[in-house]
Amino acid sequence: MIRVGVVGYGTMGQVHSQAFQELNDVELVVVADPDPDRRAQAQRDFGVDVVSNIEELLRSSSVDLVDICVPTYLHETVLAQAIVGNKHIFIEKPLARNLEEGQRILELAKDYDKKIGVGHVVRFTPAYTGIRESVLQGEIGQAAVARTFRGGSQFPQGWHDWYADFDLSGGVILDLIIHDIDYLRWLFGDVERVYAKTTHGRTTAHLEWAMIVLRFKNGVIAHVEGSWTNFAGDFYTTVEIAGKDGLIKYDSRETDPIVKTTLAEARAGGGVTVPENPAARSPYLLELEDMIGAIREDRAPLVTVEDALGTLKVALAAEKSARLGQVITL
Amino acid sequence: MVRVGFLSLAHMHAYSYGHALKQLPNVELVGVFDPDQERGQEGAERMNTKYFPEASRLLTQVDAVIICSENSRHREFTELAASHGVHILCEKPIATTIEDAKAMIDACEKANVKLQIAFPVRFNTPVMRVKEMLERGVIGEVLAIRGTNHGQMPGGWFVDPELSGGGAVMDHTVHVVDLIRWFLGKEFVSVYAEADNMLYDVSIDDCGMLSMEMEGGIFVTQDPSWSRPATYPTWGNVTLEIIGTEGVIDLDAFAQNFMVYNDQQRKISQKSFTEDMDLGLIKDFIEMIEEDREPSITGFDGLQAMAVALGAYESARIKKPVQLR
Numbered sequence: 001m002i003r004v005g006v007v008g009y010g011t012m013g014q015v016h017s018q019a020f021q022e023l024n025d026v027e028l029v030v031v032a033d034p035d036p037d038r039r040a041q042a043q044r045d046f047g048v049d050v051v052s053n054i055e056e057l058l059r060s061s062s063v064d065l066v067d068i069c070v071p072t073y074l075h076e077t078v079l080a081q082a083i084v085g086n087k088h089i090f091i092e093k094p095l096a097r098n099l100e101e102g103q104r105i106l107e108l109a110k111d112y113d114k115k116i117g118v119g120h121v122v123r124f125t126p127a128y129t130g131i132r133e134s135v136l137q138g139e140i141g142q143a144a145v146a147r148t149f150r151g152g153s154q155f156p157q158g159w160h161d162w163y164a165d166f167d168l169s170g171g172v173i174l175d176l177i178i179h180d181i182d183y184l185r186w187l188f189g190d191v192e193r194v195y196a197k198t199t200h201g202r203t204t205a206h207l208e209w210a211m212i213v214l215r216f217k218n219g220v221i222a223h224v225e226g227s228w229t230n231f232a233g234d235f236y237t238t239v240e241i242a243g244k245d246g247l248i249k250y251d252s253r254e255t256d257p258i259v260k261t262t263l264a265e266a267r268a269g270g271g272v273t274v275p276e277n278p279a280a281r282s283p284y285l286l287e288l289e290d291m292i293g294a295i296r297e298d299r300a301p302l303v304t305v306e307d308a309l310g311t312l313k314v315a316l317a318a319e320k321s322a323r324l325g326q327v328i329t330l
Numbered sequence: 331m332v333r334v335g336f337l338s339l340a341h342m343h344a345y346s347y348g349h350a351l352k353q354l355p356n357v358e359l360v361g362v363f364d365p366d367q368e369r370g371q372e373g374a375e376r377m378n379t380k381y382f383p384e385a386s387r388l389l390t391q392v393d394a395v396i397i398c399s400e401n402s403r404h405r406e407f408t409e410l411a412a413s414h415g416v417h418i419l420c421e422k423p424i425a426t427t428i429e430d431a432k433a434m435i436d437a438c439e440k441a442n443v444k445l446q447i448a449f450p451v452r453f454n455t456p457v458m459r460v461k462e463m464l465e466r467g468v469i470g471e472v473l474a475i476r477g478t479n480h481g482q483m484p485g486g487w488f489v490d491p492e493l494s495g496g497g498a499v500m501d502h503t504v505h506v507v508d509l510i511r512w513f514l515g516k517e518f519v520s521v522y523a524e525a526d527n528m529l530y531d532v533s534i535d536d537c538g539m540l541s542m543e544m545e546g547g548i549f550v551t552q553d554p555s556w557s558r559p560a561t562y563p564t565w566g567n568v569t570l571e572i573i574g575t576e577g578v579i580d581l582d583a584f585a586q587n588f589m590v591y592n593d594q595q596r597k598i599s600q601k602s603f604t605e606d607m608d609l610g611l612i613k614d615f616i617e618m619i620e621e622d623r624e625p626s627i628t629g630f631d632g633l634q635a636m637a638v639a640l641g642a643y644e645s646a647r648i649k650k651p652v653q654l655r
């Protein structure tokens with residue numbers, strides 16, 4: 001039995017907590033969150049113990065795995081404490097808010113005898129793993145140009161609106177399209193140079209649109225785009241990869257197997273059409289299953305601290321490029 | 331009656347322009363000159379008109395010409411037409427160097443003939459609708475635009491740098507840049523680009539990515555790659571995602587289509603029902619001559635769009651953003 005404690009019971013903490021229920025011989029035993037409402041909710045949802053912070057969690061419960069789902073700017077602090085507690089650790093992406101924090105995490109992770117995995121969940125998302133397989137099997141020949149999009153939805157709502165504070169979240173580049181940067185690195189390897197643009201600083205805090213041009217060491221040219229908006233819209237993602245012998249195209253909006261429009265919803269005044277893309281095993285379940293597997297089998301998780309730091313460096317280079325209007329060579 | 335001729339049929343758009351001319355009541359297609367006699371004769375036959383073995387003979391019998399030569403020869407044909415006092419519709423890009431483009435504009439000014447550049451996408455119905463929306467301010471103030479103009483590898487003279495002046499970046503940057511200048515009435519001030527030859531065994535850039543800045547800090551990215559494979563069901567696309575302070579417009583200029591799956595030819599194709607933009611372009615050109623007004627798309631417009639593509643090549647070479655004047 002692997003006993004789990006979740007730190008931070010916001011959007012991600014709740015998603016992870018649900019996923020742990022579906023894993024065999026894994027038990028969510030405690031949730032830590034400073035917000036009393038969130039603690040009450042965790043108790044209601046799963047009947048688990050609740051505490052207000054990681055120190056208390058480490059003192060009061062014996063857990064094997066600490067799952068860190070706190071806002072990004074708190075990642076390093078909470079992770080350092082979990083390391084003092086000598087626990088296996090799963091931490092949400094991005095690894096940290098800045099390079100110094102990321103590097104200190106890497107130092108802490110060196111020679112650590114427990115596992116640390118990072119939540120770059122796109123590596124567990126079926127469309128994305130499928131596309132990667134196709135590329136690696138040579139179905140489109142040598143890849144040349146890649147395009148990704150992620151966003152379109154409303155601005156994320158976080159604890160005290162922390163997403164809207166660029167210093168805390170890093171905005172669309174560091175928080176959102178870091179997913180695609182990580183995915184493309186997983187496919188194509190290291191990035192040579194970065195040139196990025198963002199609307200950050202030119203508009204209200206609740207609207208950001210970013211576009212990054214990446215050149216990989218293997219030659220691939222990529223366009224990575226993402227958005228958080230203050231106008232209504234549905235979240236969607238796209239991927240397009242052109243190679244010497246073909247092209248792969250994916251648009252999540254075209255893959256909803258169920259679209260439902262009902263009189264009940266129309267009467268309720270919503271009148272919205274609701275697409276559904278169900279999966280028996282969500283990508284979050286798959287990433288946590290990999291983490292549990294790493295602990296049980298004494299192997300590295302799919303996304304290591306080194307990997308996540310490599311991805312963070314590219315995202316930070318993009319942030320810097322956008323700020324300075326310069327090309328950043330890595 | 332406006333009498334029109336063609337100078338060179340090297341660019342396949344000539345046939346679509348020829349088709350458009352035929353649909354206009356007040357136009358006479360007088361004939362075709364092409365230095366490649368075989369192509370000229372065949373083309374003339376296809377368009378049901380006369381082949382002229384000498385350009386000057388054709389030029390004395392027309393009011394206007396459409397130049398569909400290879401890009402690097404636009405200048406010589408433009409100067410020739412201007413010297414005969416004939417109005418010009420020149421295929422895009424205007425030329426392959428700033429010097430040539432300026433010489434063309436000068437020659438037409440001096441000869442007092444009109445020079446219009448063929449950016450037909452301005453006459454695409456959805457594109458025109460989006461321009462209207464932007465004028466009404468439906469998405470607030472424009473912050474950024476993401477464009478694509480993907481295509482299949484065209485082959486032929488398009489992949490000969492001497493004749494085309496550049497590959498995918500030259501071929502597919504100018505349309506999008508022109509649309510955006512037209513939409514916003516602003517100029518591009520800098521361009522960063524990656525450009526390379528990775529998709530086909532040709533000795534010219536076949537893929538790339540541009541990231542540009544405009545007056546007022548608006549940024550624009552554009553993917554000009556010839557990244558639609560031979561099996562792709564259509565020639566390519568022109569898309570613009572226009573991001574404003576109060577909304578976003580996603581434009582896919584050629585989305586009006588349906589799919590055909592044909593077992594006999596083992597072919598999947600996308601059939602367009604978009605209205606004919608080339609007809610719009612040609613009609614506008616003819617009206618300009620009849621009404622003796624300024625061209626809706628000037629030589630300067632052509633020059634500005636080409637300058638961005640040339641800047642992109644410079645940027646890809648030095649791996650830094652390039653300021654455009």
Ligand SMILES: NC(=O)c1ccc[n+]([C@@H]2O[C@H](COP(=O)([O-])OP(=O)(O)OC[C@H]3O[C@@H](n4cnc5c(N)ncnc54)[C@H](O)[C@@H]3O)[C@@H](O)[C@H]2O)c1
Binds near residue numbers: 012033035070157
């Ligand atoms: N992988 C993904 O798809 C994905 C999606 C969203 C967010 N994230 C990442 O997950 C992390 C959390 O994001 P979120 O959207 O769940 O945030 P959130 O704002 O919804 O939740 C954060 C929670 O942390 C709690 N908290 C704050 N300080 C704490 C502390 N010191 N100790 C314990 N709990 C504390 C808050 O009370 C809140 O409940 C971020 O790093 C974010 O980037 C990942």
